[in-house]
């Protein structure tokens with residue numbers, strides 16, 4: 419990812435967090451980036467949520483539950499029951515379910531007790547129905563002809579599978595009378611956003627179609643370009659889709675889009691957060707620009723750790739500026755997850 423692609427992606431996330439209009443006016447919105455399935459990773463995700471459900475989700479803490487844990491939580495009974503009677507057959511060995519049960523109990527999301535040889539479970543609280551919609555955005559600031567072809571293929575796969583409720587492409591606005599992206603051969607079901615990264619604004623120039631997330635989807639495995647070979651497809655059943663959507667939403671809930679601080683080096687003495695009217699961005703004082711995630715690592719030639727005295731308790735920011743940056747980004751993430759306790 420080039421510096422401008424990373425900067426563009428952060429700009430789209432900032433814009434979405436500030437300006438996104440959900441399909442239902444009362445939906446709560448939060449944004450995440452770089453998430454998906456093993457088949458597909460989206461650049462930006464917008465989650466539209468039931469506000470009450472989102473608040474109840476916060477009672478389970480900030481950490482995501484994976485599919486196996488969700489299987490347990492969503493079916494955990496209100497009263498004590500043998501786990502095999504309470505939970506539907508998972509389709510994989512029960513010993514893995516037992517592991518998930520213990521993990522859920524360790525996270526205080528479930529109660530367990532032993533009756534003879536049997537493990538019984540009871541939920542601590544009901545896992546809420548909090549996710550309404552997932553909007554997926556692919557960011558392509560510079561859309562060359564070959565990038566447009568690859569993207570068209572990818573978007574057709576997204577539309578056929580229907581895992582997200584909407585798919586969009588975001589590209590840099592050119593200011594031309596007809597934006598060139600509209601001339602690309604994209605599926606009509608995909609929306610198009612043109613983004614002015616300088617001003618931090620975006621304009622939906624083509625509205626997407628809402629995809630049928632509750633219907634079976636088609637996973638396109640292979641689509642040969644010649645006329646002789648047949649394309650290969652795989653059927654994606656609605657239960658698989660529902661499970662994947664919730665697992666993606668859980669990871670989005672935990673990570674948000676400011677998780678870059680986890681992989682970059684805010685503990686480097688050159689690392690800053692810069693704010694302007696469009697939002698807050700990482701900035702490298704040594705390179706005098708927004709660094710990419712790839713270059714801002716311990717292996718960076720200009721990396722200089724904060725002097726130890728900066729990290730001394732109470733000087734002048736507790737834990738040093740690097741820790742303060744992480745806390746600030748975490749506070750901002752928590753702001754769009756109502757009900758989560760302050761750290």
Ligand code: SF4
Pocket residue numbers: 683686687688689690701702703704705709713714715716718719720721722
């Ligand atoms: S000098 Fe390197 S490690 Fe330090 S902030 Fe800049 S890019 Fe990151």
